[in-house]
Amino acid sequence: MLPVAHNIQMVTLIYFARLRESLGTGSEQVALPAGVRDLDGLRAMLMARGGAWASELAGTKPVRAAVNQDMAQGDTRIGDGDEIAFFPPVTGG
Amino acid sequence: MLPVAHNIQMVTLIYFARLRESLGTGSEQVALPAGVRDLDGLRAMLMARGGAWASELAGTKPVRAAVNQDMAQGDTRIGDGDEIAFFPPVTGG
Amino acid sequence: MAVRVQSEDFDAGREIAAMRAGNAQVGAVAAFVGVVREMNDGSAVADMELEHYPGMTEKAIAKIIDQAKSRWNIFDVMVVHRVGRLKPTDQIVLVVVSSAHRGDAFEACEFVMDYLKTRAPFWKKEQTPQGARWVESRASDDVAAGRWNVKA
């Protein structure tokens, strides 16, 4: 029988640029609840924190995301050990 | 009454690249006969010399021309003092 | 292929020379230098801070270069992108593409720039007389990238 700890899915969240400043944090480790298995689910979970989290991630201002350093979509699957980044549309070059 | 010499139209002819080599000359001064007033007329006059002149200027191999250092066409007018160049299509760059 | 993300300035001439060296089949080198402008969207820019996503940046640029290499007949691509504090007239980005013929070099160079603008994780924050502001992405950049018909 597997230890219970095995089911806890830990992910690293990173925020860049305007999001990092508005949210007041650059990165954090969070445990994914059992029902959260894709980017849209994670975004809903973070918006539930209210305040800047709700307003920045609602999609009224454009937000992009990457999973393990690849551009990702709302239905991109996420799981234990993933590095997930949220940021505004890029403006380099 | 104008002096007769006034009617002699002298032009400078210049040849480049393959034409210069085939014709065996880089430039010459020629007097335009009364009937020769455009590039096509000049080309016919030069082809009448025969040999390389006939074969190089017949148009079987592509030939370009400039009048006073501007790209020109068969019907481009020519007259006294003009600088007229014949050459193959350009291959710089 | 070479990708460099650095705070130091770069020497475009040296990079262009390096792309020619050692390959006598190179007939064409296309290069692009992006520069910080004094005015942007109507505001005077005093300086700017370029933030990026270390790790993903290099990976994203390498992917763009791979796509360019699969689409055009090119020998090599090199990209240098600066980060950190920059001021007007500073160089930001360099893209150099070598090829046998100029058409491929030009198109691949423009493709890489268009994709850098929409796919590489860099963000600019400008200092202006009205205060600091994050530069907003331009719809025209999405249009420019979109015309290459590449899937995201």
Add this chain to the structure above:
Amino acid sequence: MAVRVQSEDFDAGREIAAMRAGNAQVGAVAAFVGVVREMNDGSAVADMELEHYPGMTEKAIAKIIDQAKSRWNIFDVMVVHRVGRLKPTDQIVLVVVSSAHRGDAFEACEFVMDYLKTRAPFWKKEQTPQGARWVESRASDDVAAGRWNVKA
């Protein structure tokens, strides 16, 4: 605008830097370097001689630059074209265009190159193991120049 026809080599980096200097509105510099290839049309090239039409050359290039300036939003264009004896890996031609934005810089730079190839009076004679030969113009160059819809 600057046009130079010379036998000496050029320093692309220095010319690019000169195009940026003194104008803080320059946001984009596109550059192209043409290089002598070791193989051309299937033959090994030992060296080549570039002949031109002094006087007309500068005039023809200036006209191409004027057209580019009337069609695109660009600040400046500079062209350096070498003549005389060149060997594989030598630089032949440099075109640099400065602009506020990259689209204009890229297009104007490619336009100038396409027109140089079909309108500027230069001729290449290559030395190959099969003997000397005048390089023939390429239909693809006429096509490249033709797509800009400029009247001759």
